[in-house]
């Protein structure tokens with residue numbers, strides 16, 4: 001494991017020969033954090049993205065991780081969601097449910113999907129209200145220094161353009177610093193309407209795993225890893241936890257241009 005600069009902070013970089021090896025290591029990392037936070041807080045708050053990340057979580061539902069994890073303590077959230085019905089092919093909820101959540105015994109009331117009956121604006125407001133309630137009841141931690149929720153673990157992917165969550169290069173939402181959850185109606189990647197956590201929330205997390213696989217992302221990985229703090233920073237370079245730590249999980253192909 002090497003420590004490398006990414007944007008204004010440093011991240012641990014792990015490179016794996018195969019995506020299979022990456023998936024095993026990601027399961028071990030997640031299981032260890034599940035044990036740590038469950039012991040410390042009595043709950044484990046996990047935020048997932050959509051996209052290719054979900055496939056890389058597959059080893060978690062296998063032995064020894066499946067049996068060792070106290071799934072009843074998990075609370076699952078989405079870093080971003082497309083404003084489509086939950087059974088739509090574009091839904092990040094459906095992707096996670098089919099590939100992961102349907103295979104583990106997390107109590108359904110601890111899986112916080114967005115309200116798909118609302119508009120983008122309404123769904124963002126509703127999700128933010130839900131998070132505020134969970135902070136009040138101490139299911140979700142608060143980072144006192146920032147006043148934003150502090151999730152235990154964020155499992156994030158990155159698009160080939162360097163976007164994370166639904167925070168896209170050059171978009172004004174990159175600068176949102178009040179809202180916890182906001183919405184976008186002009187996403188450059190379809191579907192256009194989405195809700196997304198803002199950077200202050202992402203950067204208040206205790207642990208962030210940035211999971212990137214495939215040669216198609218090698219150029220953006222090369223651009224992201226380095227101490228470029230210019231004004232045209234990629235969204236992924238703005239992932240910069242205030243008190244937490246980021247670990248990048250890359251397969252050999254994604255890391256091939258480093």
Ligand SMILES: O=C1O[C@H](COP(=O)(O)O)[C@@H](O)[C@H](O)[C@H]1O
Pocket residue numbers: 049050051052053080081082092156157158159160163164165166189
């Ligand atoms: O649209 C999205 O894209 C990103 C990246 O997806 P990937 O398939 O290139 O890994 C994803 O992290 C985000 O949650 C999703 O809504």
